Amino acid sequence: MEELQKLKRKELIRIAKIYGIKNRNKMKKNELIRAIKKARKPIEELRKTEEKLKRELSKKTEETHLIVLPKEPGYVYVNWEVKGKEEKVGTLIVFEDDKEKFSIPVNLDYGRSYIHVEEDKKVKVELGVEKNGKFETLLESNEVIVPTTKKTEGRKEFRDIKTFKMRKEGIISEEEIKKVVEGEEKTAKEIKYSRE
Amino acid sequence: MKGYLAIVLHSHLPFVKHPEEEFFIEENWLFEAILESYLPLLYNFYRLKKEDIPFKITMSLTPPLSNMLLDALLMDRFKRYVNSRIELTKELIKEGGSAKENLIFYRARFETLFNFFENELKGNVINGFKKLEQDGDLEVITCSATHEILPLEVHRKIQEVQVQLGIENYRQIFGKDPKGIWLGECAYAPPISQILSKYGIKYTILDAHGLFNAKPAPLYGIHAPIVSEDGVAFFGRDPEASKQVWSAKEGYPGDFNYREFYKDIVYELDSEKIKTYIHPAGFKFDSGIKIHRITGHVGLDKKELYNRNKAEEMVEIHAGNYMFNRERQIEYLSHIMDRKPIVVAPFDTELFGHWWFEGPDFLYKLFKKIHKDSSVVKTITLSQYLEEYPVLQVSSPAISSWGDGGYFKVWLNDSTDWIYPHLYTIGKKMLGIVNKIKNPNEIQKRALNMLGRELLLAESSDWAFLITVGTAVSYAKERQTFHINAFNKIYNEILNNNIDETFLDYLEQRDSIFPFLNYNIFTEER
Numbered sequence: 001m002e003e004l005q006k007l008k009r010k011e012l013i014r015i016a017k018i019y020g021i022k023n024r025n026k027m028k029k030n031e032l033i034r035a036i037k038k039a040r041k042p043i044e045e046l047r048k049t050e051e052k053l054k055r056e057l058s059k060k061t062e063e064t065h066l067i068v069l070p071k072e073p074g075y076v077y078v079n080w081e082v083k084g085k086e087e088k089v090g091t092l093i094v095f096e097d098d099k100e101k102f103s104i105p106v107n108l109d110y111g112r113s114y115i116h117v118e119e120d121k122k123v124k125v126e127l128g129v130e131k132n133g134k135f136e137t138l139l140e141s142n143e144v145i146v147p148t149t150k151k152t153e154g155r156k157e158f159r160d161i162k163t164f165k166m167r168k169e170g171i172i173s174e175e176e177i178k179k180v181v182e183g184e185e186k187t188a189k190e191i192k193y194s195r196e
Numbered sequence: 197m198k199g200y201l202a203i204v205l206h207s208h209l210p211f212v213k214h215p216e217e218e219f220f221i222e223e224n225w226l227f228e229a230i231l232e233s234y235l236p237l238l239y240n241f242y243r244l245k246k247e248d249i250p251f252k253i254t255m256s257l258t259p260p261l262s263n264m265l266l267d268a269l270l271m272d273r274f275k276r277y278v279n280s281r282i283e284l285t286k287e288l289i290k291e292g293g294s295a296k297e298n299l300i301f302y303r304a305r306f307e308t309l310f311n312f313f314e315n316e317l318k319g320n321v322i323n324g325f326k327k328l329e330q331d332g333d334l335e336v337i338t339c340s341a342t343h344e345i346l347p348l349e350v351h352r353k354i355q356e357v358q359v360q361l362g363i364e365n366y367r368q369i370f371g372k373d374p375k376g377i378w379l380g381e382c383a384y385a386p387p388i389s390q391i392l393s394k395y396g397i398k399y400t401i402l403d404a405h406g407l408f409n410a411k412p413a414p415l416y417g418i419h420a421p422i423v424s425e426d427g428v429a430f431f432g433r434d435p436e437a438s439k440q441v442w443s444a445k446e447g448y449p450g451d452f453n454y455r456e457f458y459k460d461i462v463y464e465l466d467s468e469k470i471k472t473y474i475h476p477a478g479f480k481f482d483s484g485i486k487i488h489r490i491t492g493h494v495g496l497d498k499k500e501l502y503n504r505n506k507a508e509e510m511v512e513i514h515a516g517n518y519m520f521n522r523e524r525q526i527e528y529l530s531h532i533m534d535r536k537p538i539v540v541a542p543f544d545t546e547l548f549g550h551w552w553f554e555g556p557d558f559l560y561k562l563f564k565k566i567h568k569d570s571s572v573v574k575t576i577t578l579s580q581y582l583e584e585y586p587v588l589q590v591s592s593p594a595i596s597s598w599g600d601g602g603y604f605k606v607w608l609n610d611s612t613d614w615i616y617p618h619l620y621t622i623g624k625k626m627l628g629i630v631n632k633i634k635n636p637n638e639i640q641k642r643a644l645n646m647l648g649r650e651l652l653l654a655e656s657s658d659w660a661f662l663i664t665v666g667t668a669v670s671y672a673k674e675r676q677t678f679h680i681n682a683f684n685k686i687y688n689e690i691l692n693n694n695i696d697e698t699f700l701d702y703l704e705q706r707d708s709i710f711p712f713l714n715y716n717i718f719t720e721e722r
Binding site: 003006007011014015018042043045046047049050052053054055056057059061063065067069070071072073077079081112142144145147148149150151152153154155156157158159160161162163164166167173174176177180181184185187188190 | 215216218269272347348350385386398403404405408409410411412413415416417418419423427429433434435436439476477528529531532533582586587588589590594595596601602603604605608613614616617618620621624674675677678680681682685698699702
């Protein structure tokens with residue numbers, strides 16, 4: 001409260017306004033300080049709550065889940081939690097374009113991993129346990145497409161965005177354009193993202 | 197005229213508002229951006245209009261930023277911020293000394309900009325955007341609700357809500373639908389194109405490799421937009437046009453005559469003497485009064501005084517050089533393409549003025565030079581280009597972002613990956629609870645709306661970004677943690693029918709983004 005004493009009456013009136021203190025413009029400096037202190041009490045309680053809410057968070061969500069996120073070419077992030085199962089060990093099966101590619105033994109209850117996968121594939125994972133020699137799927141993840149740096153050639157089609165009709169268009173010099181693009185790709189790779 | 201230059205400025209800051217504290221250092225991010233970037237830019241754009249110089253520019257205005265610019269408490273505090281700087285320069289000028297000339301320059305600058313803010317913009321920065329938008333000089337586009345990295349959002353419905361709210365926020369301000377959208381950090385992955393199309397967005401901007409690696413690779417590279425199967429146009433960032441301004445090494449902002457960002461006068465003054473201008477607890481923070489020039493590769497103690505005339509000479513030279521390079525680029529491209537090429541140069545707005553002090557003057561000079569001296573290049577907004585060239589190559593844009601590395605590692609790495617399971621979980625809870633609570637009473641409705649705001653604020657990409665780059669790390673972690681916890685607290689209270697109304701009141705004051713938000717937006721279509 002020491003800080004309030006340092007403020008000018010005009011500034012105290014502004015603070016009083018924030019707290020919705022009535023008749024603030026008629027109050028003397030000491031009256032303003034008293035009124036602000038009184039109005040601040042519930043705020044102090046709230047700040048204790050806030051203090052707790054902004055500091056304590058477990059890495060676990062305490063909710064069963066299995067998610068996959070794309071990170072960069074060739075890598076996805078997988079995070080899971082399983083509640084209410086006795087088994088300690090589970091198996092994570094990785095699918096690329098709906099085909100089972102490989103599996104990894106994991107802690108069943110909680111885990112996170114960056115997994116190397118093939119670029120440009122649709123990836124999803126399943127988490128399950130071996131039971132009586134059979135695999136039992138407990139969770140299926142969402143599906144993501146893995147980022148790629150590959151180039152894809154294909155049919156050049158043009159469309160009018162106003163009429164939605166396909167149109168014939170052409171370039172004058174495809175070879176020249178290719179050279180420009182190659183140069184620009186090189187420059188793009190050199191750019192270091194420099195925002196702070 | 198042989199081709200177009202499209203300058204695109206992305207204006208964004210995270211939502212930071214702390215009514216519970218009289219002075220809150222992180223609120224200065226907004227005040228610095230207004231005083232050092234938004235006002236000087238708008239001021240220069242108004243100057244161009246008065247001088248009858250035509251110019252075209254595309255600017256995003258993100259919902260967190262626009263909500264702050266329209267917040268009465270924050271704008272009240274902004275006025276206090278500017279006035280204290282004007283007072284400080286006056287005090288320092290009285291003392292004289294070798295820096296007097298630079299201090300007089302700063303005082304005049306602050307007063308001019310504040311006068312512009314109060315009188316021309318009527319105390320509302322957004323009025324400047326509106327006026328220029330109405331006059332057709334500026335095309336304002338929207339952004340996803342809280343600048344979320346949409347490819348890292350698992351729930352398709354929440355990706356949609358981010359886009360829908362970005363559009364709704366724009367409508368509330370401009371009274372019409374936006375044509376374009378800036379995706380938070382230009383982060384793209386399917387099915388975003390479908391979502392943009394569903395909500396009527398005509399175009400967005402990606403980093404160069406979003407087009408270079410599109411399927412199929414576009415004929416024109418980044419010098420014409422492509423269109424997805426869903427009918428959304430995608431423009432690509434031009435690396436050459438960006439590098440000259442972005443690069444700390446080779447870019448213009450590193451010129452030794454330009455103002456030094458890292459040396460602020462406040463750190464050289466006696467705390468006792470300037471106590472009324474610093475945080476009441478005695479912390480010093482940037483005053484924005486920076487009177488030295490970059491000088492060279494020397495320590496802060498060796499920096500020489502800023503020479504405004506010399507800096508202005510360099511601005512003239514750099515604007516000329518930038519135009520010359522674009523002309524050469526466009527001249528060449530125009531001979532090998534069947535249409536006028538476009539060079540898209542997107543930047544963070546805050547680069548101009550806040551980081552690169554002379555940036556707003558650079559743009560002013562550039563537009564002026566292009567108008568007066570160039571027969572090769574003309575400026576254009578992105579939707580104007582689509583009007584002129586509606587026939588585009590059909591191609592699916594590649595997964596990409598404009599962050600370091602070009603993908604998502606800036607926001608998803610060992611120090612930030614703890615965030616995403618929480619976002620997934622609270623997102624799932626949000627989508628569930630809107631169907632679970634039938635006929636809510638008034639307090640429950642308020643709590644459900646607040647739940648939506650806490651979820652959206654938790655989804656801001658800014659917290660992960662700050663953690664990764666090591667800036668304001670504690671604050672970023674606290675904000676990320678707080679929004680997740682606040683969501684869970686209110687969620688449990690709604691389910692247990694024991695809503696803490698005092699806390700709800702408090703959050704409504706503090707996390708007051710999207711006052712129009714209705715929780716029903718999270719209801720999934722069946």
